[in-house]
Amino acid sequence: xxxxxxxPVKDNILESLNIGDRVFLNGIIYTARDSAHKRIIEALDxxxxxxxEINGSFIYYVGPTPARPGYVIGSAGPTTSxxxxxxxxxxxxxxxxxMIGKGNRSDEVIQSIIKNKAVYFAATGGVGALLSKCxxxxxxxxxxxxxxxxxxxxxxKNFPVVVVIDTKGNNLYEEGIKKYRIA
Numbered sequence: 001x002x003x004x005x006x007x008p009v010k011d012n013i014l015e016s017l018n019i020g021d022r023v024f025l026n027g028i029i030y031t032a033r034d035s036a037h038k039r040i041i042e043a044l045d046x047x048x049x050x051x052x053e054i055n056g057s058f059i060y061y062v063g064p065t066p067a068r069p070g071y072v073i074g075s076a077g078p079t080t081s082x083x084x085x086x087x088x089x090x091x092x093x094x095x096x097x098x099m100i101g102k103g104n105r106s107d108e109v110i111q112s113i114i115k116n117k118a119v120y121f122a123a124t125g126g127v128g129a130l131l132s133k134c135x136x137x138x139x140x141x142x143x144x145x146x147x148x149x150x151x152x153x154x155x156x157k158n159f160p161v162v163v164v165i166d167t168k169g170n171n172l173y174e175e176g177i178k179k180y181r182i183a
Contacts, residue, residue: 001018001021002022002023003017006027007029008028008058009058009097009098014119015117017163017167018166019163019171021162022160023161024158026158028154028156029159030059030153032149033061033063036149036151037091039142039143041087052153055094058096058121059091060154061079062077067138072137074132076128078100080101080103081101081103082105088112089108089111097116097119099119099120099121100123101123102124102125111169114168119167120165121162121164122162122164134157134160136155138152139153
């Protein structure tokens with residue numbers, strides 16, 4: 001099925017999504033990769049506030065290239081998600097509701113997704129230039145010294161993703177393998 005979803009999310013709207021659903025995101029998402037995640041956790045450990053409101057938010061695992069003149073952002077393709085797995089359960093416990101990346105997640109992350117009724121989405125790798133056209137505004141909000149890995153606040157319009165792990169823990173990667181496995 002196809003859905004339009006306004007982000008950040010409120011209530012339990014994510015529970016209506018199932019693996020394989022195509023979703024078009026509209027609103028505000030944040031970027032963060034490994035280095036930014038490490039600093040976020042260090043800030044939390046130090047009793048500091050996060051650089052954005054995490055409750056109901058989505059994080060896109062991306063390190064965009066510099067914008068060409070006249071463009072909002074450069075190529076913005078997804079990063080492999082497992083590198084954020086050691087940080088993810090804590091952020092989900094704080095209210096993070098969606099993650100966008102590519103590739104598998106650990107069992108610990110999947111259990112945290114279920115516990116927190118969150119969703120893991122995949123963005124198509126290799127089409128970062130096309131995905132960047134769905135980003136209508138980009139601003140660095142934290143850790144500017146990290147360059148492409150700085151945390152950005154992105155405004156997106158019809159940003160295409162696919163539900164890979166739903167709130168019930170169903171996993172599209174596993175189901176796809178089962179479906180086509182030869183006995």
